[in-house]
Amino acid sequence: MRTYQTVIVIDSFLKSEEIDAIIEKVLRIINNNGGKVVTVDRWEKKRLAYEIKRRQYGYYVEIIFEAPGNLVNILEREYRLDEKILRYLTIVLDKKALAHLERQKSKKEEFDEEEIPELDEVIEDIAEDEQFELASFEESEDATSRETSSEQKIVESE
Numbered sequence: 001m002r003t004y005q006t007v008i009v010i011d012s013f014l015k016s017e018e019i020d021a022i023i024e025k026v027l028r029i030i031n032n033n034g035g036k037v038v039t040v041d042r043w044e045k046k047r048l049a050y051e052i053k054r055r056q057y058g059y060y061v062e063i064i065f066e067a068p069g070n071l072v073n074i075l076e077r078e079y080r081l082d083e084k085i086l087r088y089l090t091i092v093l094d095k096k097a098l099a100h101l102e103r104q105k106s107k108k109e110e111f112d113e114e115e116i117p118e119l120d121e122v123i124e125d126i127a128e129d130e131q132f133e134l135a136s137f138e139e140s141e142d143a144t145s146r147e148t149s150s151e152q153k154i155v156e157s158e
Contacts, residue, residue: 033068
């Protein structure tokens with residue numbers, strides 16, 4: 001079995017229940033025909049680069065799955081018959097693409113495990129920075145006012 005990636009663009013005017021039903025239908029087709037779904041990534045509603053069937057927005061879904069070769073034909077036939085699917089693309093993932101996906105997955109897991117600072121700590125850091133900037137601003141303002149007053153004295157004496 002090979003690993004495939006399919007991206008479908010669903011009509012964004014549909015209700016969320018209808019969009020979920022279309023995604024579930026695709027997943028059911030994959031599972032019923034000897035495939036195994038690896039990941040489902042919903043990219044949500046995005047603006048299209050150009051109008052498709054008089055639509056400017058589409059709901060993007062990426063599905064990565066393992067399946068025998070004949071499943072792709074069955075799946076794309078279903079895509080063509082469903083008028084709610086605006087566009088689709090299915091590709092075979094080679095070794096390099098799979099390695100890249102694994103690296104991305106591990107980076108995401110590392111990011112999720114990183115310690116995120118508490119909100120109070122962030123607020124304190126911002127407050128300290130603002131106090132420093134305010135003090136620097138006040139010092140520069142005092143220096144400017146001294147220069148202005150000395151210039152006024154020079155003008156008055158002339």
